[in-house]
Amino acid sequence: MFPRPIATRGPGARALYQIALPVALIIWLFPLLGVALTSVRPASDLAAGNYFGMPSSIAFSNYVDVFQNSPIGRYILNSFKVTIPTVIGTLVLSCMTGFALGVYRFRGNILIFFLFVAGNFVPFQILMIPVRDITVQMGLYNSTAGLALFHIAFQTGFCTLFMRNFIGALPRELIEAARVEGVAEWRIFWFIVLPLMRPAIAALSVLVFTFIWNDFFWATVLTTSASTQPVTAGLSSLNGQWIAAWHLVSAGSIIAALPPVAMFFLMQKHFIAGLTMGAVK
Amino acid sequence: MAMTSTELRSRSWWRSNQQWLTPWLFLTPGLIMFALYVVWPIFESFRISFYNWDGLGEKRWLGWGNYVELFGDRAFKTSLRNNVIWLLLYMLAVPIGLGLAIFLNQTVRGIRIYKSLFFFPFVISQVVVGLMFSWFYAPNFGLLYNLIEWVTGKGIAILADPTLATYGIIAAGLWPQIAYCMILYLTGLNNVAPDQIEAARLDGAKGLKMLWFVILPQLRPATFIAVVVTVIGALRSFDLVSIMTNGGPFGSSRVLSYYMYEQALSEYGYRMGYGAAIAVVLFLIMMVFISGFIWKMMRDERGDR
Structure with missing residues (x-):
């Protein structure tokens, strides 16, 4: 050690x-502790200049205020409406692409694999204008569905890399044996490979959930109104309205951060396994 | 069950061809999505960068016009310079992350909780990180402002100072990035071969010498990934700039990704062609790194099989 x-x-x-x-x-x-403390500080404390000391009372009312006087409940709902379909869609697609690239040897295999890998590294701005156009033309601009569709496509790149490496490390004899038995290829996928992929699926669901929940750029590009914006974009516009109302901004920040934080603490092992894939040989 | 002869024929056709057809069938949905939303847009952006276009009306061909304009654009130069500063300073996340990982790689009681809490900043959205640091830097009541005032007698409003704003934002960005590098190195340290360490200890190696000659070579995969994600993170910086300063004051904290968005989509006007040209420049910068990464990964791949 x-x-x-x-x-x-x-x-x-x-x-x-x-x-x-x-x-x-x-x-x-x-910074986190400061914001957490500010989020339960009564507005009167801030007005009196008590920024650092102990709050004169614990004001959970800030949280109630945020929910009552801003559409944050709606933003959170929108975030779920983008994040959950993205997680499902990405996993379905990448289980399939990962299977194809990890099990079969065919011409173009490596090329396609590195296409997915390279796509991951691309700066978002090079995609921005055309993706916005496509979304507008499909009539999905300013909708959670339009946002989710893009995320599914983009995250498939990263997840394919992950799945393909995971499947590639499974014992090949399993698949060979099934083939000798005459098991159809799609059955090999469904009954042999898929059950073994559970750890990879768990790791990727937490990771993709966090990435998408925290996405800000695409949310600002593809959604514009409170009825569709996820919580990151929503928080940014609330920040513009609540000038200097730091107790509200802090409470809003904490609310927005909670779901991925909860996800992380519940699924920590999977989260870190996913994130550090490739960090060891 | 009785089967018609055509059914039988198609069955046997499938049976003899499924080996090479199956991967393509499995790839098709993913490839279509990826081609539509990632591959094609790259080419389309290149094309748009040669036009003058407001996003709605007719596109007007400009040739190299947008790029020529970039050359004389001071805001572009500021953004490019800031991107270089981001890249250089962001790299600090790698050694600091390694330092933290070494600090935390112990087996005392409760260490797992400590590790998770140190990793915490990475799980939070950059929007929230940006808000936290804005509060931290805020003039008059921000903690850092007061700290500086207490030490030097005069507070500094970092985000309102054109020469300091970028550094303030980078510091905020380093916070989660260090956490990410730390977790990569913690995993790496966990897998360092214990017998090699023992052997080196018997030879009298310790401290920095041990780290440099025995540990770091074994951490190479972790270092590679840490560098990759840090370079990408530095060049993708958008959220923090947008949340903390909106590129200000006086455009001094813009980076290419933010300037592109500003030109193409914000109230400054819908200059899609010009925005696309900025995106192309950013893409080409990133390509230098991407091709390096891919080249290395391909080499490893060949070595594996």
Whole structure:
């Protein structure tokens, strides 16, 4: 193990480490703690200049205010309406492409694979104008469906990379044996490969959920009204309206951050497995 | 069950051809979506960049006109310069992430919670990160502002200062990026061969020497991915600029991705052709890196099989 385990060092070093951990964490999460504290600070505190001290009372009413006086409930709903179909659509498509590229050897395999990989790295701006045009022409501009369709297509690139590598690492004998038995190819996919892909599917669902929930660029390009905007774009426009109402901005930020945070803590193992794929050989 | 002869024939045709047909059938839906929304738009953007177009009316052919205009455009130069600053400073996320990972790679009680909490910033939307740092930097009551005032006697409103705004935004961007690099390195450190470390320890290697000669070579895959995601993150920076400064003050914190959006879609006017030209420049910059990455991945791929 690197560095040397702290347990093998003297008591002084151990005590120092135990103190350094929480101190470093508090410094690291300072902006977050500040915002969390501000979100429960009564407006009167801010008016009186009490920005850092303990709040004079815990004002959960800020959260109630945000829900009552802004369309944030609607924004959250829109975010789900974009995110969930994207997760499902992307997984369906990438299970199939990953299977095709991971199991079969055919001409163009590597070429198609690297097409998906390269597409991932492209800057969004080179896609922006044509994608907006396509969406307008399909009559899906300013709709959650239009946004989800684009996300499905784009995320398929990343997920194909992931799925193909995952399937490629499965034991080939399984598939060969089934073929010898005369099992149809689509049955091999459905009954043999798909059940083995559960960990990959779990990892990708949390990752794609977080990426899409947090997307801001495409939300601003493809949606414009409160009835369709996801929470990232919504929060940005609320920020424009709530000038200096930091207790509301903070409460709104915390609300917007909650779903992916919850997802992360519930599915931590899968999340990190997905994110660090390729970090070890 | 009785079958007609045509059914039988098509069955046997399928049976003898399914081996090569199946992958294509499985690829088709994904490929169609990807071609429509990712591949074709790249070519279309190249085409649009040669036109003068407001997004609705007739396109008017300009040839290299938009690119010639870019050459004399000071806002473009500022954006390009800021992109270079972003790229260089964003790279700090890699060593800092490694440092944090080494700091946290211990087995004391509760360390898993610490690791998750250190990773936290990456899970939050950049919009929220941007708002948090705006609050942190805010003049008069922002924490950092007050801290600087306390130390130097005079507060600095970072986001309102044309020379500092970009650096303030980059610092906000580094926060989640460091967390990402940290988690990559934590996973990497977890998989470093213990026998090699022990052997090196017996040879008297420790500290920085150990890190440089024994650990880092084994962390190479993690470093590769950390560099890739950091380069892409730096060139994709849009959310933070948009949330924290809107490119201001006086356009001093624009980056290419934001300037492109501003030209093509915001209230400054719908100059799709000019916007596309900016996007093409950004794409070409990214292509330099993408081809490097792909080249390396292809080489690894050949080595594997």
